[in-house]
Amino acid sequence: MSSASALRAPTVQASPPPAREQALRPEVNEAHVRFIGLGKTYAGQAQPALQGIDLNIRRGEIFGIIGRSGAGKSSLLRTINRLEQPTQGRVLIDQVDIAPFDEDRLVELRRRIGMIFQHFNLMSAKTVWQNVELPLKVAGVAKAERQRKVRELLELVGLAEKHHVYPAQLSGGQKQRVGIARALVHDPEILLCDEATSALDPETTASILELLRDINQRLGLTVVLITHEMAVIRDICHRVVVLERGEVVEQGEVWQVFGSPHHEVTRTLLAPLQAKLPAALQASLRSNPASRDAAVVLKLVALGELELSGLFKDLGGQVSLLQGGVETIGERALGRLILAVRGSVHQPHQLLERARRWADDVEVLGYVG
Numbered sequence: 001m002s003s004a005s006a007l008r009a010p011t012v013q014a015s016p017p018p019a020r021e022q023a024l025r026p027e028v029n030e031a032h033v034r035f036i037g038l039g040k041t042y043a044g045q046a047q048p049a050l051q052g053i054d055l056n057i058r059r060g061e062i063f064g065i066i067g068r069s070g071a072g073k074s075s076l077l078r079t080i081n082r083l084e085q086p087t088q089g090r091v092l093i094d095q096v097d098i099a100p101f102d103e104d105r106l107v108e109l110r111r112r113i114g115m116i117f118q119h120f121n122l123m124s125a126k127t128v129w130q131n132v133e134l135p136l137k138v139a140g141v142a143k144a145e146r147q148r149k150v151r152e153l154l155e156l157v158g159l160a161e162k163h164h165v166y167p168a169q170l171s172g173g174q175k176q177r178v179g180i181a182r183a184l185v186h187d188p189e190i191l192l193c194d195e196a197t198s199a200l201d202p203e204t205t206a207s208i209l210e211l212l213r214d215i216n217q218r219l220g221l222t223v224v225l226i227t228h229e230m231a232v233i234r235d236i237c238h239r240v241v242v243l244e245r246g247e248v249v250e251q252g253e254v255w256q257v258f259g260s261p262h263h264e265v266t267r268t269l270l271a272p273l274q275a276k277l278p279a280a281l282q283a284s285l286r287s288n289p290a291s292r293d294a295a296v297v298l299k300l301v302a303l304g305e306l307e308l309s310g311l312f313k314d315l316g317g318q319v320s321l322l323q324g325g326v327e328t329i330g331e332r333a334l335g336r337l338i339l340a341v342r343g344s345v346h347q348p349h350q351l352l353e354r355a356r357r358w359a360d361d362v363e364v365l366g367y368v369g
């Protein structure tokens with residue numbers, strides 16, 4: 001994209017990357033946005049909102065940021081376009097430190113980084129067309145070019161027919177489409193999404209996610225999004241980071257983090273997406289076997305294919321499927337099973353060991369019977 005060179009060229013001269021960064025590993029060099037030792041403490045606050053963040057966001061990926069309320073998600077996102085100023089560390093965009101940017105460079109940076117919001121932030125007294133056109137006017141773009149651009153973007157977001165209406169006459173999803181069109185007027189290379197689908201119903205959310213995915217693929221945009229909806233991360237993100245008290249506690253490919261979450265916070269956040277035992281069974285689950293006939297209840301997660309006949313044979317005894325299914329995350333299959341194994345000759349730790357030959361993550365949930 002032409003905007004990348006506009007960002008990169010002049011700043012490299014103004015602020016060359018230190019020698020340490022020139023010897024980076026190749027995959028680090030792919031970073032589009034890079035946080036180095038990033039910290040933020042708000043004035044008057046004892047606790048930092050962000051601390052020690054070292055993170056790369058790759059060019060062209062859809063990157064999710066999750067965490068509990070107050071974990072620092074918005075603070076982190078807003079350092080990318082310097083709506084928040086870090087108090088420690090650096091943010092590099094295309095290897096360029098954005099901290100020394102003066103006002104002019106900041107305006108240029110913010111044109112290269114589009115942003116959409118939960119409540120759309122549209123101007124109610126302006127039509128759809130005028131809302132999208134306004135940032136182009138402010139930037140001094142000539143009328144013919146403005147018209148071409150607004151027409152093209154309203155086509156892209158599927159709102160060409162609604163160009164003359166006011167925001168109050170639009171549905172939530174349509175308002176967000178206007179927000180997206182407006183965010184794209186300067187051909188940005190990065191799109192920041194702050195809870196962009198949180199005010200929308202599931203069906204509208206799906207259509208906005210489809211649009212974001214389409215934009216990501218067609219325009220090659222790097223998309224960074226915050227959401228409290230784990231299904232959004234599952235459905236469109238390539239990688240995800242989990243923040244807790246301003247620190248990174250887990251990060252990775254979505255299918256790996258969702259398939260095998262390591263941190264307690266990640267497990268809690270993902271709980272709504274996990275397979276659940278039927279309530280009656282959950283109630284009868286014990287932490288110790290009540291008799292020699294008790295069944296061990298195992299939860300298994302397999303990243304990729306799970307060979308059931310081999311697993312069942314290896315576990316021995318009578319294996320019942322209590323819950324299970326395969327979902328697709330990205331292009332990966334993720335299998336989740338909850339099994340009851342009765343009458344196995346193996347002790348629980350042996351069962352676990354055997355199950356781990358077949359699945360990536362295995363847990364004993366308890367005993368029934």
Ligand SMILES: Nc1ncnc2c1ncn2[C@@H]1O[C@H](COP(=O)(O)OP(=O)(O)OP(=O)(O)O)[C@@H](O)[C@H]1O
Pocket residue numbers: 042043045048049067068069070071072073074075076
């Ligand atoms: N302008 C501010 N002044 C002082 N403290 C702030 C400010 N903005 C955020 N904070 C504090 O910084 C911490 C991180 O806030 P942030 O909004 O980044 O978290 P978040 O993960 O986005 O939360 P949420 O999911 O609730 O939106 C919180 O403790 C918050 O109270």
